[in-house]
Amino acid sequence: MFSAPKQLKNIATLIDVAVQDLLAQERNTWSAVNPALDVPLAELNDFVMRGGKRIRPAYCHWGWVTANGDPDLNAPEPLAGGCALELLHAFALIHDDVMDGSATRRSAPAVWASYIERHQHASWRGEPRRFGEAAAVLIGDIALVIADRTLGDVPAVARRVWDALRTELNMGQYLDVIGTAQGAVAVEDARAITRYKTALYTIVRPLQLGAALAGNADLAAALAAHGLPLGMAFQLRDDLLGAFGDPQQTGKPVGEDLREGKPTVLLALAREEASQSQKGVLAKAGTDVTDSEVAAMQQVLVETGAAASTETEINRFLASALTALDSLPNVHGNRDALSALAHYVVNRET
């Protein structure tokens, strides 16, 4: 229904080329030290190339343009910032799959699962799971360090944004892990996780990073006024996809969030409105659930009105984000581009 806007596709193409180039350089350097070091870098390259919408690089680009940066898509600063954001995202996802025990990502085995296969295939010693997780932790660590090096020598204001983004990501992730273990979080706590793990990380900070790369820190508040509600809407869409999404489109098993017991706002809303028996159905989230139990949970999300009120909330957040665009300087079609991106990110099906 909502396909990605052309500008996003163009940015994605340039990011793909740039990330592959920089990882090819790393592979040259490190395979000369030891041929075994080509493997983790090739794995990282394949992981990044296997998919991803490159939303964060797009926001970095438009933050840059809004701050009067060169609108050329090949402008080196936001392109480097975009590559750094994608590599950081690879770090986050690779570690996330270890933490969640998710065996599938982007319709392929998660990095830890692919290393378990290597271990078994080579009949290596030690526990396959420990080995797979160790390799995935390290490949994530490598991605984080390369991300940071890719950002490079940037103005101090840009480094402050990058620092905030990385810290918030990890703190949000920590709350997410704790919330998952606790089995039930209040709506407000789920919103806090959404704010740190997604809204700031995916939209606000990439926009501010772009502006800061152009040396501008004054736009930070106006960009946040657009990015924060949009980021909340983005995650609420993710919550709906994680509960109801088509595995063909999302590349993940149906109802993955419910299987894992993710502390989503959607689930917290449903829990608030649930009857005693519906609460019992939802309490299965995060345990070893069957497909029919997933279907029953989906039904509760619908029957309690949580799914519908999440759709309503998405629209309200979107409207608020679009209104905030009026406060941004109007440069090189930035408002139209951000509006098109906003509609895409809240209406996507993957």
Place this chain on the structure above:
Amino acid sequence: MFSAPKQLKNIATLIDVAVQDLLAQERNTWSAVNPALDVPLAELNDFVMRGGKRIRPAYCHWGWVTANGDPDLNAPEPLAGGCALELLHAFALIHDDVMDGSATRRSAPAVWASYIERHQHASWRGEPRRFGEAAAVLIGDIALVIADRTLGDVPAVARRVWDALRTELNMGQYLDVIGTAQGAVAVEDARAITRYKTALYTIVRPLQLGAALAGNADLAAALAAHGLPLGMAFQLRDDLLGAFGDPQQTGKPVGEDLREGKPTVLLALAREEASQSQKGVLAKAGTDVTDSEVAAMQQVLVETGAAASTETEINRFLASALTALDSLPNVHGNRDALSALAHYVVNRET
């Protein structure tokens, strides 16, 4: 026998205060966002304070002094560099314990093990091991990001050194994990791991970082001429302690490296010289070994001459490192201080 030189103790005291101060600030900031976020930062603080010789900060200080930086131990640049190195080291150790499945570090439960206890104590849901590892991976990630932020806005030459150090650490660690899984590595491969994971990481790069913080990149080669052999000797001492060290002193089970099957130069040397039956004893390394099997392996390390030739090599490396001191500019007693540190790091018992 060889206690730490007074200068190292003084640097360690200042680093302890500075790291605690900066983590206290993080705790203030993040516990205001959500009280649950005090826990991982407190855990990180306790981990850093539980021990560690602060060798890397000392090398950063002396690299700085050698490059004509202010010799005051309170000079902010090398102190920040030292804190960054210690926090990075915490990241490395916390992740390392997950990768190795080591339950004990610095005479206390490893971070992942302590989070398993929390999980069981609170009767949380999900697999305790997955939760413990997830929390430890995240606390490591947080330490890495804080380390990087602590380094702060430094000259580009200093960031290059820091970038190299972080990348080499992870690459060395990757080779270590692969080598452990393969069960046997050649002496030359074990030396490569030692070079990246220890010699560059622990001595060469901290020295060069200090010099680079003083804006000096020209001393890099002369500092490496001292640091590289010394770093090799440092790891060979670690190999001996990992095989023969006193658990009371090392804070780890006796023969931990043998139990884990670490791809050390010591083990590789023994394997090269071992008879068929001795090879059989060594092949137990990295499997589920008993205390008497550890004792038998220790005996093979001695009988093959690997332990003695490692001691000889340590002395040769030390001599080479000390000779290289003559090529350094003589500033504020740096040569004497580096000489005392060198004797300490290769003769330590913990």
